[in-house]
Amino acid sequence: MDPQGAYALVVEGLCVNLGGQPVLSSVNLTLPAATTVAVTGPSGAGKSTLLNALGGLQPAARGRVVVAGRDLNRLSDDERAELRLREVGFVLQSSGLVPELSLQENIALPLELAGMRRRGVRDRVAEVVAQLGLTTCARRRPSEVSGGQAQRAAVARAVAARPSVVLADEPTGALDSTNREIVLDLLLEQVERCGSLLVLVTHDPQVAARCARQVRIVDGRVAAGVGAAGG
Amino acid sequence: MGDLRLALRLVRGGGRTEAVRLTVLAVGVALAVLGVLVGTTVPRVSADAASAAAARTRVVAGPGAPTTSELRVLVSDDRLGRRPWTHAVVTGTRDDAPLPPGLVRWPRPGETIVSPALSRALLEHPDVSVPGVVPEHIGAAGLTGPDELVSWTVLPAGSPPLPAEPVIAFGGPVVTSSTPARVRATEITVLVGGPAALLLALGVRACAGARAARTRALVLAGMSPRRCARVFGWEMAAVAVVGACAGVAAARVVHPWLGSCGLLGRRWFPEQGAVPVLLEVLLTVTVALVVLVIARRTMRSQAGGTRQHRLPSPRVALLGYVLGVPAAACLAWLCVRLASHPGDQGAPDSAVVASMVASCAAALAVVVAAPHAVHTVTTWLADRLAARATRPDVRLGLRGAGWHAHATGRCAALAAVLVMTSAYGTGLLVALDRDAHGPSAGIEVDLSTTTAAQRDALAGLGLTVATVERTAADTSDGPWTGLDAGWVTFAVSDETAAVVTSRIHRLLPELALRAGADDADLVAYADEQTGVVRAGLAVGTGLVSAALVVCLLEVWWSRRRTTAALGAIGTPRRAMRVVAVTQMAAPVLVTTAVGVGVGVLGGWTAVAYAGTADMLDPAVVGAAVLPAVAAVALVAAVAWVAGGRPAPPGSLADL
Numbered sequence: 001m002d003p004q005g006a007y008a009l010v011v012e013g014l015c016v017n018l019g020g021q022p023v024l025s026s027v028n029l030t031l032p033a034a035t036t037v038a039v040t041g042p043s044g045a046g047k048s049t050l051l052n053a054l055g056g057l058q059p060a061a062r063g064r065v066v067v068a069g070r071d072l073n074r075l076s077d078d079e080r081a082e083l084r085l086r087e088v089g090f091v092l093q094s095s096g097l098v099p100e101l102s103l104q105e106n107i108a109l110p111l112e113l114a115g116m117r118r119r120g121v122r123d124r125v126a127e128v129v130a131q132l133g134l135t136t137c138a139r140r141r142p143s144e145v146s147g148g149q150a151q152r153a154a155v156a157r158a159v160a161a162r163p164s165v166v167l168a169d170e171p172t173g174a175l176d177s178t179n180r181e182i183v184l185d186l187l188l189e190q191v192e193r194c195g196s197l198l199v200l201v202t203h204d205p206q207v208a209a210r211c212a213r214q215v216r217i218v219d220g221r222v223a224a225g226v227g228a229a230g231g
Numbered sequence: 232m233g234d235l236r237l238a239l240r241l242v243r244g245g246g247r248t249e250a251v252r253l254t255v256l257a258v259g260v261a262l263a264v265l266g267v268l269v270g271t272t273v274p275r276v277s278a279d280a281a282s283a284a285a286a287r288t289r290v291v292a293g294p295g296a297p298t299t300s301e302l303r304v305l306v307s308d309d310r311l312g313r314r315p316w317t318h319a320v321v322t323g324t325r326d327d328a329p330l331p332p333g334l335v336r337w338p339r340p341g342e343t344i345v346s347p348a349l350s351r352a353l354l355e356h357p358d359v360s361v362p363g364v365v366p367e368h369i370g371a372a373g374l375t376g377p378d379e380l381v382s383w384t385v386l387p388a389g390s391p392p393l394p395a396e397p398v399i400a401f402g403g404p405v406v407t408s409s410t411p412a413r414v415r416a417t418e419i420t421v422l423v424g425g426p427a428a429l430l431l432a433l434g435v436r437a438c439a440g441a442r443a444a445r446t447r448a449l450v451l452a453g454m455s456p457r458r459c460a461r462v463f464g465w466e467m468a469a470v471a472v473v474g475a476c477a478g479v480a481a482a483r484v485v486h487p488w489l490g491s492c493g494l495l496g497r498r499w500f501p502e503q504g505a506v507p508v509l510l511e512v513l514l515t516v517t518v519a520l521v522v523l524v525i526a527r528r529t530m531r532s533q534a535g536g537t538r539q540h541r542l543p544s545p546r547v548a549l550l551g552y553v554l555g556v557p558a559a560a561c562l563a564w565l566c567v568r569l570a571s572h573p574g575d576q577g578a579p580d581s582a583v584v585a586s587m588v589a590s591c592a593a594a595l596a597v598v599v600a601a602p603h604a605v606h607t608v609t610t611w612l613a614d615r616l617a618a619r620a621t622r623p624d625v626r627l628g629l630r631g632a633g634w635h636a637h638a639t640g641r642c643a644a645l646a647a648v649l650v651m652t653s654a655y656g657t658g659l660l661v662a663l664d665r666d667a668h669g670p671s672a673g674i675e676v677d678l679s680t681t682t683a684a685q686r687d688a689l690a691g692l693g694l695t696v697a698t699v700e701r702t703a704a705d706t707s708d709g710p711w712t713g714l715d716a717g718w719v720t721f722a723v724s725d726e727t728a729a730v731v732t733s734r735i736h737r738l739l740p741e742l743a744l745r746a747g748a749d750d751a752d753l754v755a756y757a758d759e760q761t762g763v764v765r766a767g768l769a770v771g772t773g774l775v776s777a778a779l780v781v782c783l784l785e786v787w788w789s790r791r792r793t794t795a796a797l798g799a800i801g802t803p804r805r806a807m808r809v810v811a812v813t814q815m816a817a818p819v820l821v822t823t824a825v826g827v828g829v830g831v832l833g834g835w836t837a838v839a840y841a842g843t844a845d846m847l848d849p850a851v852v853g854a855a856v857l858p859a860v861a862a863v864a865l866v867a868a869v870a871w872v873a874g875g876r877p878a879p880p881g882s883l884a885d886l
Contacts, residue, residue, distance in 0.1 A: 084801025
């Protein structure tokens with residue numbers, strides 16, 4: 001067995017360029033499952049780019065990313081999409097829900113695309129909808145609910161398939177303090193239930209403090225001696 | 232900073248996407264201008280052809296008027312196959328005899344000068360003989376078009392003068408078009424003006440949609456919605472001027488090419504139907520102003536509006552349903568009534584007008600009601616699929632079609648209009664062709680211009696007599712050779728007409744024949760109408776297709792958010808493609824099916840104008856089905872490609 005298979009996420013010497021300019025340089029991380037990691041750093045440091053690269057949405061110029069034991073560099077576009085569908089959940093700053101679908105349909109979509117049976121989808125959606133307090137607005141579309149409700153739905157969609165890794169990019173950045181606490185609590189509770197690794201990009205020190213570990217990115221590199229997790 | 236300067240700065244600062252959208256608008260404007268210029272070509276060419284025909288009209292000395300001219304001309308309306316042939320026989324060509332336009336000299340006695348088209352046609356019909364053809368052609372000034380068959384034959388020396396008044400000059404008043412100006416204006420407005428305006432409006436709208444984020448930023452920065460509209464208006468007007476100039480330039484290139492290839496059903500000389508420079512300038516300015524006005528109105532509503540998603544209004548759609556359902560029912564009723572009509576009578580004018588009005592109403596109804604219909608149908612279907620929990624990709628596509636019903640509905644409506652226009656236009660063309668080129672009338676001879684010797688000579692040719700038309704005063708039932716009034720018609724086919732007429736001309740050169748159509752005015756009318764309808768159809772179809780492409784691009788761009796969201800959750804590429812194809816092609820499939828039904832009914836009622844016996848012409852069905860299949864295939868192909876493209880890196884930030 002690959003010794004790295006024990007980790008939910010392994011990043012080795014990752015370099016990413018955008019528009020010909022290096023954004024990330026030689027990033028190394030080794031993150032186990034069932035933990036929470038906050039990625040912090042100043043604006044433009046490359047935090048969101050790192051998250052996109054971890055999710056296979058941003059190709060690496062050099063280095064490699066291993067998610068749930070699978071090297072993204074060795075996967076085709078379709079295989080990366082398949083991996084995202086089953087092993088990775090995304091939560092974005094502005095929910096990232098499909099605007100045409102209701103909250104309930106958004107939550108069900110990854111499960112249906114993954115081929116889960118009808119009854120299983122219905123039960124799982126009902127479960128997360130109840131856990132996240134979305135029962136009253138589950139049939140509404142994202143544009144018809146508040147930002148907090150949409151963000152809760154995004155959390156529900158991200159964890160519905162019980163992924164190995166949940167990637168969250170400023171999930172509370174657009175919310176007021178009350179909703180921020182609610183969404184963060186729910187997100188942490190859900191990843192704990194699923195036993196997933198949470199990688200959370202944030203500016204907010206209070207949010208970062210809620211995570212078990214912190215990684216600080218400065219100028220595209222993992223800043224040493226600031227509580228960097230793993231490697 | 233001035234509005235224009237700010238507009239130019241924003242254009243310069245726009246990214247690749249904005250450059251693409253501006254290019255799309257410029258191309259759209261160019262196509263619209265090109266379409267208007269090409270669509271109005273046929274009437275201009277007809278006017279120039281009428282001038283050419285007038286220039287060779289014979290001016291004769293009045294009966295008994297003193298004249299020194301001995302020039303006598305007798306013109307026969309012959310035909311070669313189904314093409315009319317103006318065959319002039321001449322005597323008395325002295326040095327001082329007037330010359331018709333297109334000739335630099337009279338042929339010598341016994342010789343014939345022919346038009347270039349006749350020269351080519353004679354090579355293909357070696358059995359048709361014309362005496363002494365010289366290698367010299369009639370010039371463009373003496374022809375109504377490069378396809379015209381004309382010949383001037385000077386009879387051999389010593390031939391008796393022709394039984395006609397002496398010609399003292401050539402040139403007469405121009406006979407104006409046989410088509411009423413109001414009819415022409417309506418045809419050009421419906422077939423060309425409407426689609427051109429539609430294309431401009433959609434192009435501007437797509438550009439306005441692309442500037443939504445920028446507009447919000449400008450409004451937040453303190454710019455009034457009115458000023459935003461002004462800046463956008465200048466931006467669009469500048470692009471429109473560039474596009475219009477490109478359209479004018481393209482029209483100058485296309486005009487002679489269209490004239491030489493005969494794509495619009497007739498050919499013309501490059502100098503015929505040329506667009507006056509003043510008209511080009513006027514069109515450029517008009518288009519720029521129209522775009523300016525549309526842009527300002529569009530942007531004012533966008534800058535002052537909210538970001539809330541709007542679904543199609545049922546009240547607006549109701550107008551479409553109220554208009555469309557009775558229109559379709561009227562066409563069906565007309566079709567049944569006319570098809571079951573005994574005999575082969577042409578449909579009455581009232582039925583033709585009713586079918587035109589119903590077809591226009593149905594097209595308008597589709598445009599008005601399509602977004603609501605698409606929203607209703609696709610949402611209903613998606614709900615049904617959701618109940619079964621099958622095919623999430625198809626369901627998501629249907630949801631997308633319903634959610635973006637304004638854009639997908641416009642695509643669907645344009646595809647349906649394309650199909651209906653094609654079917655109805657083809658019906659009109661079939662009717663015009665049947666009207667103008669019915670069964671051949673044979674070769675007619677006016678017996679009052681013949682002598683007994685000539686009639687005996689004609690009888691000696693052994694031709695089959697089809698009809699003898701006696702005068703009302705003549706009640707005898709003797710042989711036609713004994714008549715000195717009335718008409719005799721010899722039966723000929725299209726293939727043998729030219730051979731028989733050449734035999735008669737050789738035997739009796741002084742005899743004028745009529746072998747052309749029954750009604751020359753009707754043929755001229757039908758030819759001009761055919762040209763206008765073909766030009767309008769070609770241009771209208773092109774413009775509507777371009778508008779369809781603009782709409783498709785708009786739908787494509789509007790899917791960016793959905794594509795990014797689907798990509799983030801790991802949707803397989805195949806599922807993404809199915810989502811895109813369902814979203815874009817399903818509405819088009821539904822409306823084109825309606826378009827085929829209504830278009831075919833309309834086309835058949837149009838064919839009935841020329842006769843109800845064979846009104847259910849399969850050509851109309853083909854003209855409806857072909858563009859329908861093409862539209863669905865085009866949309867599906869675009870959607871398949873669009874769906875397979877992942878969202879660009881970094882697009883998650885747009886969510």
